[in-house]
Amino acid sequence: MSLKYAYYTGCAAKGVCPELHESTLAVAKALGVELVELTASSCCGAGVIGELEHDTQLAMNARNLAQAEHLGLDMMTVCGTCQGVLSRAHKELSDTATRERINEVIADAGGIYLGRATPKHLLWMLIQDVGLARLEQRVVRPLKGLKVGPFYGCYILRPSDYLSFDDPYNPKSLEQVIRALGAEPVDYSGRTKCCGFPIVLEQEQNAMRMVGTNLLEAQDKGADCLVTPCPLCHMNLDIYQGRAEKEMQRPIGMPILHLPQLVGLALGLRPAALGLQRNMVDTSPVIAQFA
Amino acid sequence: MRIEIEIERGCPEEGIETHRERFRVEVPRHVTVLDTLIQIKDELDGSLTFRRSCRSAICGSCAMRINGRSGLACDTQVESELRRFGRVVVQPLAQMPVTKDLAVEMSPFWKRVRAVKPWVTGEGAEEPAWPVARESLMDQIHVEEMDDASRCIMCMACFSACEVATVDERFLGPAALAKAYRFVADPRDAERTERLTALNGSGGYWDCTRCNQCVEACPKDVKPMEAIVNLRRDAIRAGLTDTIGSRHITEFIAIVHQEGRLNEGRMPLKMKPNPLDLAKVMPLALRMLQKGKLPLPYHPPIPRVREVRRIIDRKKGST
Numbered sequence: 001m002s003l004k005y006a007y008y009t010g011c012a013a014k015g016v017c018p019e020l021h022e023s024t025l026a027v028a029k030a031l032g033v034e035l036v037e038l039t040a041s042s043c044c045g046a047g048v049i050g051e052l053e054h055d056t057q058l059a060m061n062a063r064n065l066a067q068a069e070h071l072g073l074d075m076m077t078v079c080g081t082c083q084g085v086l087s088r089a090h091k092e093l094s095d096t097a098t099r100e101r102i103n104e105v106i107a108d109a110g111g112i113y114l115g116r117a118t119p120k121h122l123l124w125m126l127i128q129d130v131g132l133a134r135l136e137q138r139v140v141r142p143l144k145g146l147k148v149g150p151f152y153g154c155y156i157l158r159p160s161d162y163l164s165f166d167d168p169y170n171p172k173s174l175e176q177v178i179r180a181l182g183a184e185p186v187d188y189s190g191r192t193k194c195c196g197f198p199i200v201l202e203q204e205q206n207a208m209r210m211v212g213t214n215l216l217e218a219q220d221k222g223a224d225c226l227v228t229p230c231p232l233c234h235m236n237l238d239i240y241q242g243r244a245e246k247e248m249q250r251p252i253g254m255p256i257l258h259l260p261q262l263v264g265l266a267l268g269l270r271p272a273a274l275g276l277q278r279n280m281v282d283t284s285p286v287i288a289q290f291a
Numbered sequence: 292m293r294i295e296i297e298i299e300r301g302c303p304e305e306g307i308e309t310h311r312e313r314f315r316v317e318v319p320r321h322v323t324v325l326d327t328l329i330q331i332k333d334e335l336d337g338s339l340t341f342r343r344s345c346r347s348a349i350c351g352s353c354a355m356r357i358n359g360r361s362g363l364a365c366d367t368q369v370e371s372e373l374r375r376f377g378r379v380v381v382q383p384l385a386q387m388p389v390t391k392d393l394a395v396e397m398s399p400f401w402k403r404v405r406a407v408k409p410w411v412t413g414e415g416a417e418e419p420a421w422p423v424a425r426e427s428l429m430d431q432i433h434v435e436e437m438d439d440a441s442r443c444i445m446c447m448a449c450f451s452a453c454e455v456a457t458v459d460e461r462f463l464g465p466a467a468l469a470k471a472y473r474f475v476a477d478p479r480d481a482e483r484t485e486r487l488t489a490l491n492g493s494g495g496y497w498d499c500t501r502c503n504q505c506v507e508a509c510p511k512d513v514k515p516m517e518a519i520v521n522l523r524r525d526a527i528r529a530g531l532t533d534t535i536g537s538r539h540i541t542e543f544i545a546i547v548h549q550e551g552r553l554n555e556g557r558m559p560l561k562m563k564p565n566p567l568d569l570a571k572v573m574p575l576a577l578r579m580l581q582k583g584k585l586p587l588p589y590h591p592p593i594p595r596v597r598e599v600r601r602i603i604d605r606k607k608g609s610t
Contacts (some may be wrong), residue, residue, distance in 0.1 A: 011553040015586040040594040043552045047501060048543045051520045052527055059602045105605060109598035158503035168507050169360045170375055189359065194454045194502035201562060202497050202535045209458040239579065278582045
C-alpha cells in the first residue's frame with residue numbers, strides 16, 4: 001500500500017517552526033509516505049482573516065483545496081489550526097450554492113474547486129491510513145518509560161460539528177499514537193484545553209496563565225514532555241514557556257514536541273533530522289533516553 | 292440497568308467541605324442524568340440539592356458539569372456518558388461559588404449579563420400605546436443575523452466552560468457577549484455604536500481566545516464565540532480600529548496579502564510596539580535567531596501570490 005498526499009505546510013512550518021517541516025518530511029520518508037508539497041498554497045486564514053472577511057478566508061481555502069484536487073490527492077495538514085479552518089471550509093464548500101459563490105471569487109485566482117479534496121491532519125493520517133499496527137511495526141526505538149502529555153489544542157477538536165474525528169471531550173487519537181510508539185500517555189484535564197495563543201498579543205497575562213496552568217498540571221501528573229499536533233500551541237507552550245514560568249512563579253522546563261518529532265524518535269531517526277535542537281525548551285532530557 | 296453515579300457535594304454555609312459521594316441506582320436504559328438525580332433525591336437522599344424545572348432543555352435550570360463537560364443534565368443520557376467515559380461524574384458549574392451541592396450562586400453570571408444592557412434602547416424600545424398602532428417590522432436578514440444569539444436560555448453552561456473566564460474574572464464571558472451581539476444586530480436598537488464602544492476594552496470581545504469551548508457546550512446551538520467574532524467584525528467596520536485586536540486582524544491580512552502566508556516574525560513589529568516592549572522581546576528574539584526559528588522580516592512571497600491578492604482585494608472593504 002503506497003500512500004500519497006498533497007502536503008499543506010501552513011505558515012508556521014515554513015516560518016517560525018521549521019523543525020515541524022523537517023520532522024514531517026523525515027517521518028513521511030521513514031514511513032514510505034509520499035508527500036507532494038503545495039508550494040503555492042496560501043495561509044488558511046487561521047480564523048483571523050475569517051473574523052473580518054468570512055468569504056475571503058473561505059475562498060483562500062477553496063483555492064488551497066483546489067490545488068490538492070488538481071493533483072487528485074487528499075490534503076495532509078500538520079497544523080491543528082489549519083486543520084480546523086480547512087475542515088470547516090471543506091464542510092461549507094460541500095454546499096453547492098456556497099461552492100458556486102466562492103468559485104466565482106477564485107475563478108480567476110487559481111481555478112475552481114469541485115469539492116473533491118479532503119483535508120486530513122497527519123495525526124488522523126497515521127491512525128486511519130498508516131494504521132496503528134503498521135506504525136507500531138515500524139518502531140525501532142520504543143519510547144519505553146517515557147510519560148507523554150498529549151496536548152490537542154482547540155481547533156483539531158472543536159467545534160466537533162466540523163471535525164468529527166475525535167470526541168471533543170474525550171479524544172483518543174494522540175493517546176493511541178503515544179502508545180503505539182511505546183510511550184505512556186499522561187491523563188490530565190489540560191489535554192483538551194486552550195494554549196492561549198490567539199490572545200497572546202491582546203492579553204499576554206491571560207495567555208501565560210493558560211500555558212502555565214496546563215503545563216504545571218501535566219507536570220504534576222508526571223509528564224516528561226508534551227506532544228502537540230498544532231504548531232501554534234507549540235509556539236505558546238515552547239517559545240513563551242519562560243514567560244509562563246514568570247507568571248506562575250514556578251520553574252517548569254517542560255519539553256514540547258511536535259507530533260512528528262515524537263514519532264520520528266521512535267522510528268529511530270536522528271534528533272537533528274527532527275529539528276529537536278531548535279525547540280526553545282531543552283529537549284535533551286527526552287533525547288538522552290532514546291537517541 | 293444498574294448504574295453508579297458520582298456526585299460532587301458540599302455546602303459552605305453549613306461548613307460541609309467539597310467531597311464526592313457515590314450512588315448506585317436501578318434506572319431505565321435511556322434515563323437522563325437529571326432524572327437519575329431526581330430519583331436519587333426521591334429514593335436515597337432527600338438533601339441532594341440541584342436546580343431543575345422543565346426537564347426538556349427549554350428552561351436552562353439544570354446546567355452542571357457532567358464528566359467535565361458543562362451542559363444540561365436533562366439532555367444528557369447516562370448510557371451515552373458511560374459509553375464515552377466509562378463513568379458518570381457530576382459537578383456544579385465552574386466560575387461560580389457553590390451554594391449547595393450542584394446549585395451555584397449565579398450572581399457572577401447575571402452581573403455580566405446586566406452589564407451589556409440586555410434590552411432594546413431608543414425609539415423602538417418605548418412603551419407602545421395600546422393597542423399597538425404599528426408593528427416594529429424588520430427584514431428577514433436582520434432576523435437571521437441575530438437568530439443564533441436569540442436562542443440563548445441563560446443556562447450558564449458556556450460561562451462555566453469558558454477558558455478565559457477561568458483565568459480572568461474581568462471577562463464578560465460568552466453568554467453576556469452573545470447577548471450584546473443580539474442587540475448590536477437588532478435594527479431597532481439606538482445604541483449600536485455605544486454598545487460596540489463599551490465592549491471594545493478590557494473584559495470585552497477582544498479578550499476571547501476563540502477556544503470554541505462555548506460553541507461545543509451550548510445546548511441550544513447559540514454559537515456564542517461566533518457572536519463574539521461578529522462583534523469584532525462590526526467594531527472594525529464601525530471604525531473602532533485603535534485596539535491590538537483590530538490591528539492584529541488587519542495587519543495579519545496585510546502580511547498575507549504581501550507574502551501569501553503569515554510571517555510571524557513581522558507580526559510583533561506591526562503591532563506598533565513602544566521601544567520598551569521591543570526591548571522586552573529582544574532576548575527572546577535573539578534566542579529564536581540562534582535556534583533558526585526567527586523568520587526573516589521579509590520573506591519571498593509564495594508562487595502565484597497574485598491569486599491570493601486578487602481574492603483579498605476583491606473582498607476588501609465589502610460587507
